Amino acid sequence: MKERIARILLMSDSHCMVIPHWKQKGQTEKGAVGWIVEFFISIWKLFNFRFFKKALKKAGSMGRFDKVIYCGDLAECVWNERGMITTNDIHAIERFKALIELGIDVRVNDIHYIPGDHELGYILPLSCDPKGGISWRSINNFESLFGPLFSGFSIEDFHFLLLSSSLIIQSVEHLSERERKFIIRLRDNQYNFIRNYFACRKELGTVFLFLHDPDVLEAFHAQVLKYKVLCGGATLKAFCGHMHTEASLEKYQNLGHIARAISTKEKILRWLFNRNEKGKKVMQWAKDNLRRIELFKKYNLQIVPSTAGMMGRGGGFLILNLYSDGSYEIKKHKI
Ligand SMILES: [Fe+2]
DSSP: OOOEEEEEEEEBOOOEESSOGGGOBSOSOOSHHHHHHHHHHHHHHHHHHHHHHHHHHHHHTSOOOSEEEEOSOOEEOSBTTTOSOSHHHHHHHHHHHHHHHHHSOSOGGGEEEOOOHHHHOOOOTTOOOTTOSOOHHHHHHHHHHHOOSSEEEEETTEEEEEOOHHHHHSOOTTSOHHHHHHHHHHHHHHHHHHHHHHHTOSSOOEEEEEESOGGGHHHHHHHHHHHTTTTTOOEEEEEEOSSOSTHHHHHHHHHHHHHHOOSHHHHHHHHHHTTSHHHHHHHHHHTTHHHHHHHHHHTTOEEOOBTTTBTTBSOEEEEEEEETTSOEEEEEEEO
16 A cells, blocks of 8 residues: 655745845846846845745644755845855854744754755856855855755655755856865765765665756766766656746746747847847856756756745745655645
8 A cells, every 4th residue: 555655845945035135235236227126126035034934834834744855045145146154144044944943843854955056155147246156165154054065865765865056057266276176176076976876776766856056957967977877767856946936947948049049039139138248148058048958857857936936926835745655746835
């Protein structure tokens, strides 16, 4: 008889503000467009914490969970693109973490946090902070609060691989040589970890891959091909944060079409994007979106929704149920 063997709560991208959003540094470049963008983002940010608490209240009323996996961007820091580097960041994020631990019925050691861009630092294509990006300091702060950047565990024939997309995807060009080497070594360690993880598990059932930014699936897939780590015939399913709602995938695809520009409408839109340097950067990135979407399908990618959705729409969380016959089901819960 099929029995449930585990119940796992998946949450992501709450973007709780460590300081009021109007005090956050390095958000967008000013100028007419910058102000308009910032105005709408600010409205969304006003409600993030409220959505986070609503999500905790709802999940907290749903009984015991065996695990919680949080897919990154729990909080936004004092400096938008620098990750958790100030004491303010650490203290506020400690409080958000405590709310999860108090609000959800799960053992504290069974809560797993994947680092997001906002915890480790990142450089936006539309960046306006010359000191933004991943750093040794943000990594150390993350690890002392949440534990390792990458990890894995198994529940019977279900295997969970939790990775840091930032380690793979974020540029290290802005860093000193020492710091750059430190992060590159961590990146290599993560690749070794992936290879060893699969090497130790010859008889694979289902592998769930968790990461923040799904663009990293390309680099992951390259490792899979290079080292033939999945020759055991495992079923693979990826989960990511970062996109906030399933609907974002559609926008991602549309941008890809504009960057490829086959129709006249797409050519006009690409021309408009290419009129300034930042738009050009967006087009440069988006030209590979269609190729990546094919890979997303191959990995059966599922977006773990932001508790606040995209501008307040489509938010919630997922519950992953695992069964003794090797099957699983995923349910989305709106808040
Ligand atoms: Fe996010």
